[in-house]
Amino acid sequence: MSDAITDQTAPAQGRWWIGLFLVIAVLVAIRAGMGEGMGRVYVQTETTRYASTTNEQGRVAWSAAADGTAGAVTIERDLFRTAGQFRAAESAAPGQQAIRVSWDRTIGLWLAAFFTLAVFSFLAGDNPAYKLTESIVIGVSAGYWMVVAFWETLVPKLLANLAPDMVKAWCMPNLEGGAFNPIALIPLGLGIMLLSQLTPLGRHVGRWPLAFVIGTFAGLKMVSHVESDIIEQVRATMLPLVAFEDDGSFAAWASIRNVLIIVGVLCTLAYFVFSVEHKGAVGRAARVGVWFLMITFGSAFGFTVMGRIALLAARFEFLFIDWLWLIDPKGERAMAVVAAATQLVP
Amino acid sequence: MSGLDRRWIYLAMMLAVALPILWNGVTGKTFPESPTPPSQACFDAIEALPEGSRVLVSFDYDPASEGELAPMATSFMRHLMHKRLKPVVIALWPLGPTKAEETIASVIKTDFPDRVNGKDFVNLGFQTGNEGVLKVIGTDFRKQFPVDRSGTPVDRLPIMDGITKAGDFPLVITISAGYPGGKEWVQYVSSSNPGLVLLAGVTGVQASQVYSYYPGQLRGMLAAIKGAAEYEALVSAAIDGDRVTAPKYTEARRRMAPQLFGHLLLIALIVLGNAMYFAQKRCKAVAP
Numbered sequence: 092m093s094d095a096i097t098d099q100t101a102p103a104q105g106r107w108w109i110g111l112f113l114v115i116a117v118l119v120a121i122r123a124g125m126g127e128g129m130g131r132v133y134v135q136t137e138t139t140r141y142a143s144t145t146n147e148q149g150r151v152a153w154s155a156a157a158d159g160t161a162g163a164v165t166i167e168r169d170l171f172r173t174a175g176q177f178r179a180a181e182s183a184a185p186g187q188q189a190i191r192v193s194w195d196r197t198i199g200l201w202l203a204a205f206f207t208l209a210v211f212s213f214l215a216g217d218n219p220a221y222k223l224t225e226s227i228v229i230g231v232s233a234g235y236w237m238v239v240a241f242w243e244t245l246v247p248k249l250l251a252n253l254a255p256d257m258v259k260a261w262c263m264p265n266l267e268g269g270a271f272n273p274i275a276l277i278p279l280g281l282g283i284m285l286l287s288q289l290t291p292l293g294r295h296v297g298r299w300p301l302a303f304v305i306g307t308f309a310g311l312k313m314v315s316h317v318e319s320d321i322i323e324q325v326r327a328t329m330l331p332l333v334a335f336e337d338d339g340s341f342a343a344w345a346s347i348r349n350v351l352i353i354v355g356v357l358c359t360l361a362y363f364v365f366s367v368e369h370k371g372a373v374g375r376a377a378r379v380g381v382w383f384l385m386i387t388f389g390s391a392f393g394f395t396v397m398g399r400i401a402l403l404a405a406r407f408e409f410l411f412i413d414w415l416w417l418i419d420p421k422g423e424r425a426m427a428v429v430a431a432a433t434q435l436v437p
Numbered sequence: 438m439s440g441l442d443r444r445w446i447y448l449a450m451m452l453a454v455a456l457p458i459l460w461n462g463v464t465g466k467t468f469p470e471s472p473t474p475p476s477q478a479c480f481d482a483i484e485a486l487p488e489g490s491r492v493l494v495s496f497d498y499d500p501a502s503e504g505e506l507a508p509m510a511t512s513f514m515r516h517l518m519h520k521r522l523k524p525v526v527i528a529l530w531p532l533g534p535t536k537a538e539e540t541i542a543s544v545i546k547t548d549f550p551d552r553v554n555g556k557d558f559v560n561l562g563f564q565t566g567n568e569g570v571l572k573v574i575g576t577d578f579r580k581q582f583p584v585d586r587s588g589t590p591v592d593r594l595p596i597m598d599g600i601t602k603a604g605d606f607p608l609v610i611t612i613s614a615g616y617p618g619g620k621e622w623v624q625y626v627s628s629s630n631p632g633l634v635l636l637a638g639v640t641g642v643q644a645s646q647v648y649s650y651y652p653g654q655l656r657g658m659l660a661a662i663k664g665a666a667e668y669e670a671l672v673s674a675a676i677d678g679d680r681v682t683a684p685k686y687t688e689a690r691r692r693m694a695p696q697l698f699g700h701l702l703l704i705a706l707i708v709l710g711n712a713m714y715f716a717q718k719r720c721k722a723v724a725p
Binding site: 152211214215235236239240243244263264265267311312315316318319320323324326327387390391393394395396397398399400401402403404405406407408411412417418419420421422 | 444450451461504532563564572623640649650653691703
């Protein structure tokens with residue numbers, strides 16, 4: 092680490108970083124071939140048969156059914172198993188197929204590791220792997236939001252009110268009510284008007300639903316802000332400068348804390364009073380207020396650092412524990428520990 | 438030094454975070470935690486509830502904040518189950534129900550298999566609308582959450598008997614990564630229900646915003662991974678005593694060693710940077 096490493100030596104640094112990544116790639120390849128290997132996901136398939144019943148109100152209920160029940164459907168789902176459980180099963184019955192490697196989930200695990208490293212690679216500089224990962228994250232997020240908005244909002248809140256019978260027959264067998272609700276035509280109309288923002292001619296039409304949304308939220312937020320962020324916060328600063336314990340003795344720390352809170356609030360407010368020149372007592376109070384503000388910003392920065400390090404630690408844990416199998420803090424790959432846990436996993 | 442490539446700092450930070458994780462993975466040791474008042478208040482609020490009380494738990498986060506918030510969710514759920522309280526889970530974030538299912542599978546179905554879905558706990562899923570949802574559940578809970586995640590009407594769930602609005606829950610817990618989250622729960626639920634006890638587990642970024650609500654509008658608060666580690670230690674001490682805690686219940690404490698070394702590095706860099714700044718300033722002042 093020296094001053095010689097500057098932007099003028101960028102090509103040399105680029106080669107250095109490429110070299111570092113190649114070393115990491117070789118180490119990963121060696122790790123993959125060592126011992127019990129790395130980065131595999133194990134599953135066990137659970138098969139359950141379900142049969143449906145309909146009560147007098149037309150509600151459909153699904154419950155587990157015995158083999159041979161007429162009209163029953165079979166549902167298979169893969170339950171996660173640990174490497175230790177797999178090894179225990181193999182030890183008991185070599186070649187068993189109950190617990191097996193799930194190749195699709197294993198590929199998912201390796202993709203997750205690749206995307207994590209691709210995001211980290213941005214620290215060395217912008218590159219195609221980072222751009223690809225960024226695009227995938229944005230695309231997947233947008234797609235997920237669309238699906239959620241359709242199934243959680245459009246279907247149950249709009250379509251279920253406009254065409255309840257169709258929705259009940261199509262996707263919500265337990266839908267209650269079942270009568271056409273003309274009020275739902277209002278959000279439908281506003282939604283269509285909002286979409287007209289996409290056409291050059293209909294932009295003015297789209298302003299009406301926007302005005303409705305902004306007006307509603309302004310009203311909603313104004314009331315709650317006044318109540319919780321002004322009245323309640325003012326009340327929270329109405330503290331006794333001399334505090335006492337329940338038994339009547341003097342509470343020194345509580346008194347100091349209260350004084351600090353009150354002085355901090357008043358001085359910080361003094362800093363934001365711009366109609367009076369910051370001279371004399373007001374100026375001194377404002378300077379103290381700046382100190383309180385700086386401490387607040389420092390505290391916020393410290394918390395942000397803590398949050399970011401926690402997220403980084405979580406990604407490293409994923410790489411070291413789930414992908415590379417370097418460490419095993421949960422004992423998932425130890426047969427002895429897993430034997431008891433196997434009994435508890437549903 | 439002013440020309441130092443910032444990537445050396447990234448590398449140093451990576452080592453400061455990665456090496457303690459490996460050290461912890463090999464030795465299994467964690468640092469001891471002493472609870473701060475906001476974390477202790479969370480623990481005490483849950484301890485004060487009588488057995489069988491229903492608790493509204495909102496999973497307001499997604500995988501991006503899992504590193505900080507999942508350990509809190511695990512500890513909250515474990516504590517609630519141990520006290521035989523009944524969590525009613527909702528989510529204001531679309532991926533919240535999935536995170537809730539993971540916590541339920543990891544804690545309830547694994548360690549409390551006798552608890553029955555719909556009677557002892559339930560996941561009512563996600564509802565879109567942000568603070569609109571909170572405003573509505575303040576007066577009519579079932580209007581926003583008419584069915585549970587599997588489509589069963591809440592009228593048929595024993596755990597929902599007598600629950601008509603958010604204020605019917607003696608305790609509400611939000612595990613929050615941002616908007617909507619802790620701040621909105623204070624603004625739309627806590628303020629309009631003076632008797633309701635609200636606890637929040639929040640990310641580091643959110644902590645300084647939400648801190649001003651403690652202890653008045655927010656009875657207790659877990660601030661970032663440090664708060665999670667403190668609460669985890671309290672719950673482990675209450676449940677496990679002298680026994681060894683299962684590794685899945687030590688996740689937050691395992692992440693405190695990387696915190697320590699990451700912060701030490703950052704403090705060292707800030708001190709070094711300032712020292713060099715003043716040294717250079719002095720050199721310029723002395724130079725002719």
